[in-house]
Amino acid sequence: MDEKRIALVTGAGSGIGQALAVCLANEYSVSVLAVGRRLSKLEQTQKQNPQRISILAADVSTEQGRALIRARVEKDGALNFLIHNAAQLQPVKALKAVTLNEWRQHFAVNVEAPLFLTQELLPFLRKGARVLHISSGAAHHAYAGWGAYCTSKAALHMLYQVWNKELNAAEIYVGSLRPGVVNTPMQDEVRLARKEDFPALERFIQLKQEGKLLAPEIVARFICRVLMDTESTQFIEREWDIREHASMFNMEINQ
Template sequence: MINGKVALITGASQGIGAATARELSKHGASVVLLSRNKENCENIANEIRASGSEALAIKCDVSIFTEVNSAIQEVVEVFGGLDILINNAGVIEPIASIRDSDPASWTDSVSINLFGAYYMVKAALPFFGNAGVIINIGSGAANKPQEGWSAYCASKAGLSMLTRSIALEIPSKKIRVYGYAPGTVDTQMQDKIRASGVNPISQIKKEDHWKPETTCKLIAWLCTEEAIDLSGEELSINDKFLRQRAKI
């Protein structure tokens, strides 16, 4: 059941995050849209409110723990707790060879893609109570390196291990955690990848990518008790048997 739950989605100003906020709200969740771009989040929150659901937009840089902690406190003050955490915030930059990469940009990537998820989990766990769902949005790049993506691949590999660490330390089925690779999705990130012309992913046609509105349906399904036996697993939308089970 998602109805009546409080769900926080990071990186919710666009793409998968925005689509996930809309999808969870359709199932009756109160959604918190978190991003550095509050204006976009507020616009989506207004849209969700207009449809009759509760929504809150919060400006937050997930790479800064004090901002993350303040955001979680605000969620608890407004809604009384938290039930679902979707760690979706992520960046693809720098798209560059290791030789040509900028160290500051490389560090920023890891800070957002990996540290950001850790910070969110660290701050949110005390407010889950006896039940909760954590979904870390990963990538096939965690297991298969791509030219020019050293920061992205390394940070997503780290995120995969973070998911497994959470599952090990919190083995209760009442607090579930999943790693989810949403496939290549038609978002602004893919626009940047396509423009770079680097590695085979940049050559995939726009029409051959998953739509955010499709891949987020599996995220919503993972939030239900139907997926309880998969807690601790690394999952992918490219698994046709998983899609069949989730009826996507």
Template sequence: MDIREGDARTTLCDLGGPVDFALIDGRLGTEPSFARQVIELVAPQLRIGGYVMNDNAEPDSLGHIRDTTKGFLITTIDRGAHVTHLSGKVALVTGSSRGIGRGIAERLARDGALVAVHYGSNRTTAEETAASIAEAGGRAFTVGAELGVPGDVDTLVTGLESGLRAHGESMLDILVHNAGLNFMGRPIEVLTPEEFDQMVAVNVKAPFFLTQRLLPRLRDGGRIVNISSVSTRLASDHGIGYPLTKGALDVFSHTLAKHLGPRGITVNSVVVGFTRTDMTADALSDPATLERNISRTALGRIGQVPDIADAVAFLASDDARWITGAKVDVTGGVNL
């Protein structure tokens, strides 16, 4: 297609579906911002692994300059790189030093986001997660704050702001509330007020007040994803306290979705079932436990971390722009 200055947004805003290849060639006029406008419109429509190619037909990706002597748009990033659908986005994932949270952080980073890797007490594992992201070509930094204690939100926000400044950022696009606490095997007869309060503090109060503090930093069109549990729709053998807190988080999700709709911010819950992580390894080492959980799942296996991370990445992307206030069941069909 032939485009001229001033009409790029109309011409390129919808190319009719994912694009595998874009050859940007020719004089792009005299306006310095025009080259950037073309890239910003075309790049989000590239399929993962697609290419923007310069006038010499050499595969490159998003980095770009204007050749002021010729007026051509020229790409500058290494050949073979690819544009990802979260490029330029900034994400915070709570409880992301290990397990499902780590998988989510790594997936969002792989899709192009700068990720704040939050941890409660284990700084070493958080730094390992950030290092893993960096080794894969992504960007991440760690933020330490124990949740469920006085001053937790203040500590987390202070660390987040410091990390954002170090990376030349000040705003968030994606907020994933993954951190959680569960006292297993504590039915109503034995669950203590202290244990109950701890779960409420981590699973309900922390997401609520962290969101409250970060709303001014969350860009319009942003994403909030709350990690919930299949236990909210099951009579759990493991006690009543944890499902109560996750049920509260679900209410928070759909109520906040309504409230933030005018800003274009989507809010959704991801319902998680039994998932294989380092934290469930002991339980799954028991053949009876493993078989019992597999038998309850329509797809006939235990969940894997990428199953959850992929769903969160979808909800964080523009592909999920028309989904809000939803409980997305990512359990493989538990107890259907």
């Protein structure tokens, strides 16, 4: 009998994380631990496959939250997949206006959480396990008003590269993936920004108005294909971009 496959998805209460948890459970028969801060949101995720999706309310940006996750994984069994999807956009403002507390909280979510949660869970990653960072084009392109977000995603990109230098010998593989512009609560937040804080605002409003935001379910399907249908060397050799690489899996993406 095949060994049960287990995945942990952070930020699984909505958007990409929720869609990914459901895709893994429904289409690939993976047992998923869906992690997020709000229990009510996670319960909505779990309802879509209660047999395969279990939930845990925990804040990945805190030591206490990561300890809760470690304890749960230790109890449930070793992981095949760890997907770092949780992230925040705020603060959206010029770098000259960002406060120290805002900066620290942002990095606690977007950089410290994936780094130190991976650290915590290393003993429970099976041989051949895959860790995936959900990245952004903002890791490589500067946007006025997104100084914290661009910088944190750039740091996350380097983490993925360094982890591979350190973990591949142990047959643990770390990937990075850009999901495109997706119809998620974060995009709702983007459109609420003031133009003086985020000069590129009009572009994102237009994408919504023209129906060009990708559905989370489409992005989740692409992520599943990258996780499930690639060789280990292929998984880590590039940063996956849905706009560039969906065709490799015979997926059509209109964006």
